[in-house]
Amino acid sequence: MSENMNINLKVWRQPSDQNTGSFETYKVQASPDMSFLEMMDVLNEQIIEEGGEPVAFDHDCREGICGMCSMVINGRPHGPKQGVTTCQLHMRSFSDGDTVVVEPWRASAFPVIKDLSVDRGAFDRIIAAGGYVSVNTGNAVDANSVLIPKDTADKAFEAATCIGCGACVSACKNASAMLFVGAKVTQLSLLPQGQAERESRVVAMVNQMDAEGFGACTNTGACAAECPKEIPLSVIATLNREYTSAKLKGR
Amino acid sequence: MSQKLDSKIPAGNLSDKWTQYRSSVSLVNPANKRNLEVIVVGTGLAGASAAATLAEMGYKVKAFCFQDSPRRAHSIAAQGGINAAKNYQNDGDSVYRLFYDTIKGGDYRAREANVHRLAEVSTNIIDQCVAQGVPFAREYGGTLSNRSFGGTQVQRTFYAAGQTGQQLLLGAYSALERQVGVGNVKMYTRHEMIEVVTIDGKARGIIARDLVSGKLERHFGHAVLLCTGGYGNVFYLSTNAMGSNVTAAWKAHKAGAYFANPCFTQIHPTCIPVSGHYQSKLTLMSESLRNDGRIWVPKAQGDKRHPNDIPEEERDYYLERRYPAFGNLVPRDVASRAAKERCDAGYGVGSSGMAVYLDFRSNMMNKYGRAEATKAGIENPDEATLVRLGKEVVKEKYGNLFDMYKQITDEDPYEVPMRIYPAVHYTMGGLWVDYELQTTVPGLYALGEANFSDHGANRLGASALMQGLADGYFVIPYTVGSYLSKEIHTKAIDTQHEAFEAAEKRASERIEKLMGIQGKRSVESYHRELGLIMWDKCGMARSEAGLKEAIEQIRALREDFYKNVRIPGKVNEFNPELDKAGRVADFLELGELMCVDALNRNESCGGHFREEFQTEEGEALRDDDKFAYVAAWENNGDSWTLHKEELNYENIKIQQRSYK
Incomplete structure (x- = not known):
């Protein structure tokens, strides 16, 4: 809890399916007990404070059961751990100084709505x-x-x-x-x-x-x-x- | 001071009321049903089951949810089970017993007739779900399996591992999608209801915001059903989903629907404790775990030893000690308060001291391990064997919960007792409804957790799923007919009507106002601050002084919100921050009403515990002479008027609740 982790994020930003997207780079301070989505919350608060537009991503129950969260993390849907959703993935699965790449589901049957949200x-x-x-x-x-x-x-x-x-x-x-x-x-x-x-x-x-x-x-x-x-x-x-x-x- | 609230409870014997109602309620013939339109907001158990059933009957239905699919509604997260008075276990259960347990569990603050109806239809729910292909747990002989839940002494809870809500919701969702497929339901996902439209005093539609495009839409309905769940997220940290909100119910309240017993909040005893400032939500560990988990704290204050190093005789199984008859299976309000009492007195565990142990070792070994050993013919098994054998059984019963616990805390509950603490879980309060589930606005109904009707001041475990599905599958299909049978001459109203125009204008002005503030603070920070006020002063224990302070603090926070909140992005685009801002704005009003209600209720009952009103043993002290009523609040803009619905107990003798 007291330990801090510095995470470099490369996040896919795309205004809508009518626009092309690209990666943006961010730095976030996390703690090992945070869930991945809580780390994304911290990022968004940071972006809002700096006057930017927060990253859109889907999430709801945060208990691994509603199926709303998505995100391809370092090339793997729901990230590196077996048998867990993104909302149940915790930052202790990463190390201080890691670069983490976050993308939406990519499939033509799932068009991007915005950033990491798909239909x-x-x-x-x-x-x-x-x-x-x-x-x-x-x-x-x-x-x-x-x-x-x-x-x-x-x-x-x-x-x-x-x-x-x-x-x-x-x-x-x-x-x-x-x-x-x-x-x-x-x-x-x-x-x-x-x-x-x-x-x-x-x-x-x-x-x-x-x-x-x-x-x-x-x-x-x-x-x-x-x-x-x-x-x-x-x-x-x-x-x-x-x-x-x-x-x-x-x- | 108040207009009389008509609860429309049918005359006659308690056990005949519903049968007689159904036999005499007006019907709508099939040809007319096709011309009647019903709006259903929310697609959890209540909403999905209502939308599907009404569509099957022939009504034209429009259903709305804010999630990307109706299957995501928060009913999906319910873990432990669903009650029904089937008496499959031959242990003396009956409709009357389920009714009695629910009234008593609710600390005598629920309406008898509604609760009896709930108990009656509970058995139909299980039949319906099984017919849909819901894979409930079964015994080797192929029959359905049951387990116990708090506040009862029979086994009447049906379950599907630790994900019963998911399986029931997927059943209701499949019924709903079937009707979408055949064109009887038009489904609007990622839509949020932000206004109720009333014409000549009747609900005639809604204004919804398409959360992807940000556009406002007008929808007409002969009747509007709100199935939008509870408002536990007013506390910021709760077991609710991140998106769960009070907005639809609150807009209905502002359009004239009374809000009943808003201060009745359920604090669930077994949740994973808060671990840091960044925390966004709390996770429940199902009540079903109390079937096999024993709750304890060390007998010595501030004992920092590892739990496995604390010998049996130095542990205080305080629920078993205080409530020998029900033990670890006392109702939620009782279990929560008992945990708080121990922690406040300095016996809590974990780094914060705000947790107690939920320990499976003894039952794993002695109950299951020993039984398995006997089955396998192992004589005098050693401890390791018992643990190994028992673990397999526990895994089958609660495996997914244990995995979830480990995922979140990084501790293995098979080896080390779980650390748990109470957290906000459910709200018994909600929109006031009569026997027909109609609010004080004609044509506007509230189902499931969104209404106040069945759980009194405390809900028993495994009864939320039962109520949601009872309302949607078996109650509203009859009761809405009573209203719609008089509407067969009402043609669909053009949404160019001035009432729709005005409602849309109100909604859009509100959004413009929020976007126009452009202050410095994030929406989230306001929500977090509100949550802390609510938890500290309107949470597990409340006092007159604290509540008065809270009201002042909430007003000040609300004022600051409208000066300093910063919402990025634009109106007409996918903008989750704007969605959240609208919801938090409503929570900032609701929070005040909850404190007003808690302040008014000078007694303790169920989940509402006023420190000034307790017995010598620290139990809730009701005042039946003064407070045996439902407090229904009418909104007057910036104040509220109280209306009382007296509760008359004709079939149950009202008494001090005891689980000793």
């Missing part, structure tokens, strides 16, 4: 295309009338922990959204409640994913390696299998 509306549209169970309020049967083996429920839960942050897309050289789509398809295809729409769902979601301009998957695995929730690469295998099977059935 991830494409993810919502993919869910709207089919990432649900069609059950109107009031239609449900008693919750314990459908038994689900613990292992199946656990696997569905694991896939369902995706926070929709977009790190997978950012990490992928093709900006593919297969890990995101695979996670939702896996969750719902495992559960009995998801069976009725199993085939139409996967086709609709993949079609929307393609329409949004996400790239193809070449099984490099960068997405799973960078996913802050450690969604496994196997969800992509499930997605491929579900899609092929639906197509073979003429969907």
Whole structure:
């Protein structure tokens, strides 16, 4: 807490997607117990005091669950640590005197709004295309009338922990959204409640994913390696299998 | 002095009220629903569930959220679970018991009829969520799993590891997106509501600001639903998300909606303590941890030994000592005050002395380790084996929370007890609503944490998720029909109407005023200063002198804000500093009202603890003769008028709350 760290920041500044962007250099004093975003807060207070324009970045819960924070830090989505979001990354992961490069998610399906903020509306549209169970309020049967083996429920839960942050897309050289789509398809295809729409769902979601301009998957695995929730690469295998099977059935 | 508040509680027996209401409320036929437009502001559990359900029913819905996606709403961060009176554990639970626990937990300051309805629909919520594919925790036989939460003696909490809110919200979000996909809901992300538009006394729409372009937009609705959450961020440091704010509710208040019990704030006992001046928020460690974590401080003041070096007999498990019946599972207000009492008396731990231990070792070894050893047929296991075996079970139950703790503090809670301290978490107060969830402005509704209705002076754990979804899925779809059935002849009103014109002008003048100040201080610095005043004087303990001081300080701070704040950038662009300035401006007004309310309430109840009013044992001392009412405040510009809704307990005997 008393120790101070001097950090050199190279931050991507871009007024909007209509303008080109470039890196700006800043110096910030941080402490090891600060989160990365708190360090960005300090930077912004500093910029405001000097009469400049603060860096725009998305963030909300700061507990690693809402999925709003993004930032590519030293070339890696959510920074150098495994399994954490930017908001849960702490400055103790860096050293005094480090130069840290901060960029937005880069993908044509995620246009830059300003500086480090991007538009991830494409993810919502993919869910709207089919990432649900069609059950109107009031239609449900008693919750314990459908038994689900613990292992199946656990696997569905694991896939369902995706926070929709977009790190997978950012990490992928093709900006593919297969890990995101695979996670939702896996969750719902495992559960009995998801069976009725199993085939139409996967086709609709993949079609929307393609329409949004996400790239193809070449099984490099960068997405799973960078996913802050450690969604496994196997969800992509499930997605491929579900899609092929639906197509073979003429969907 | 005050107009009578009509809570519209239906007549009849408590347990029949809701059934009878539903059977007799006016309906809107499907053809008419298509011509009726409903605005839903906020897309957390209450908002997403309401928007989805109303759209399924055939209404035309417009939904708004300030985040970049409806899935980001702060309900997502709820950890521990959701209550429901399913009695799947066969441990004596019932609708009545859930109702009773909630009223008692709220320290007898909630409305009986609303709470009973909440308990009734709680079971439908679990069914609905499971049908949507929400992956709740399950037992090996495939049935749903339950755990305990504070203030109850049954196991009625359903959960999905330590991220129940996320799973429930993603369920409601998927239902909402489904309706977006079929065109029944028009979704506006990165939009903030900044005015309610009223015409002839009825809510008829909103002015929203597109946070990307900065442009103001006019939206018409036959009814407006505010599902905008709580106002805990008035304290600056809280467990709320950074963007959580009171703006929509506050604008409604200024448009005529009364604000009820604003001083009822929940301070959650188990949060990671403050570690530095730069800190932007506090992180909760779920109440579910109190199922297996024991809270203690050293018996000696200022004991600086490492916790693992302090022997059992030199530890004070003060909750177990003071409250043997409920032990570590006393309600939040009680647990928080007890932690403060120990720390103030010099027994606190950590570098600041403002923390207590939450220790899992004993249950890890003796409860889980021993059971696993027995299962594995290991006789006389040693301590290391018990820890190893128990750790696996604890990991499965709370793994993500332990990881989060380690990430933030750099300490491993499997090895060293967690250090925790209370922090602002939830606000029981909110917009006053009647039984139909309608505010004092006809056509304007408030759901979820944004209203005041169900939790009295203290909310029980795992009940916020229940209330948000109850309001959205199962209450508002009926009650809004009662209003809309009379609106079927109202054609959509053109947004060129003078009321829209005037509301937009008010909003834009306010923004111009803020941008015009161009002073020296950042918005953040004002927010931080306000938070300190609130925490010191309107936080866990309040006093007449402190509150009076706070009111003066807040007024002075507000005046300075309008002279010296500096907002960079321009109006018509993506400008997060401007968004924040508008929210802080509203907090600077709300803070004063909270102190006014706390000063008025000359008693202690639930989370509201006035130092002057306590029992000899330091427990909250209510004054039912004078204060068994909801304090609903009407805004008069720069002052408030108090209206009282008397609380009548016909089914529960009101008594001194005891968890001993």
